Amino acid sequence: MKSGYGDHISAAMDGHVAVVTIDRPPTNFVSVELIHDLADALETADGERDVRCVVLQSEGKAFCAGADLARPDDRVASGMDGVSALYQQAARLFAVDTPIIAAVQGAAVGAGLGLAVACDFRIASPEARFAANFVKLGFHPGFALTHTLPRLIGEQRAHLMFLTGRRIKAEEALDWGLVDQVVAADELRGAALALAREIAENAPLAVIATRKTSRRGLLEAARAQMAHEHEQQTILRATEDFAEGVRAVNERRAGNFTGR
Template sequence: MALVSQEQRDHVMLFELNHPPVNSLSFPLLQELSEALDMALANDDIRAMVITGHGSFFAAGADIPSFLQLGNDVNEFLRYGVKLFDRIEQSAKPIIAAINGPALGGGNEMAMACDLRIACPDARFGQPEVNLGIIPGWGGSVRLPKLIGRSQATRLLLTGDAIDADEALRIGLIHHIVPSHLLVEYALNQADRLASLPPLALQAIKELLANPELGQAGESEKMAQLMRTDDATEGITAFLQKRRPQFRGR
């Protein structure tokens, strides 16, 4: 049985983590997700992606039993996860996390690497690593302060406490709370909306957000480049003609 199932919905690819009972992030699961990501990025028909979990968990962190058995290979496991989550964050195509339950440790780190985070009311979030005598290894101490500020991140990282969906929404860790039975469809609808937008413009926005050091000069350069694309011509023409644009990513 695949640890990551895939389902294409028009221009959107849905990835579902399936590693019972809590969708822990084992090395094989990360490898399958990386391969699935490669295929989606190489497929011009796919313009956005959604990641969710099977059952009642999104992902409850690294697979601790297999983690302990890695021995000297633990560094490779850590590097692999960092590289994968960086690729999710830097993906040219937008990725939405549909958080259907607890997202803890590596699960929270994966969700934070996504562009949008939509959660059900039962979702919980946290970096509990300190309770095991360790710390986050896949970007928890890097992305969490960027998303919710240093003060809130310090509290969660030092205590290892988990927070519910309402608090996560209040402090800016997630974007929306949606009833469980509507969660995936809502996320797919949001992804479908992103898929209808100009891919090159979305990619430029993501690059600027990921590289704030580019500043105003970088924004102006990207804008000038986009103005020379067919998508910009189509968007402006469609606006003037009062019709819906058809963007093609060129």
């Protein structure tokens, strides 16, 4: 594998495991370019005969804090064309054949939660927090979360996360099945790598075939759901509540919403 993909994605090999790192600290905000480069790295891993599993990790205090909607020069923040471009790149993540394990430290919020949930497994540190905070922005969930999150933790718990926007702590996430293991922060990457090695020691063709069966229809469902999410987001993005929500989140206060 190449060692670098764009400005914020790097990759390294550890035996049969590709370790892919997001390095856009401190919050690792998503962007069209970052997800494009991440998809490039994962597709490269798919094409490498020696790669049997991937660990996805990130530098900084957060795993991924979602989109930076307050940054006017960002394509996602600037309009729905940028969101559409983001989802086109996100769909490539669901097309990857190689199992992916996310090592989650700190926040996985919004699109960052979508990224974590797109992986096969999630290992978290006690400091990890998970939130689908879209309603706090006056927005609609995206990144196919309205399909992938209920599939993972059940409709009722996903519904609770969507309508409250609350942050779920690591231990509660473990109880819900949102994460598969919680370990100390200094053990996080080692635990993710250990699980990846456990998968990688098995027959690779059997692993890929079994994974495809388990995730059958996921790519198509994710694409369809992102198209629907984009429609709803387009409507809500034009509202006064969305503008207030972005201000409120950036000012770390509750939104003063009016339903307009």
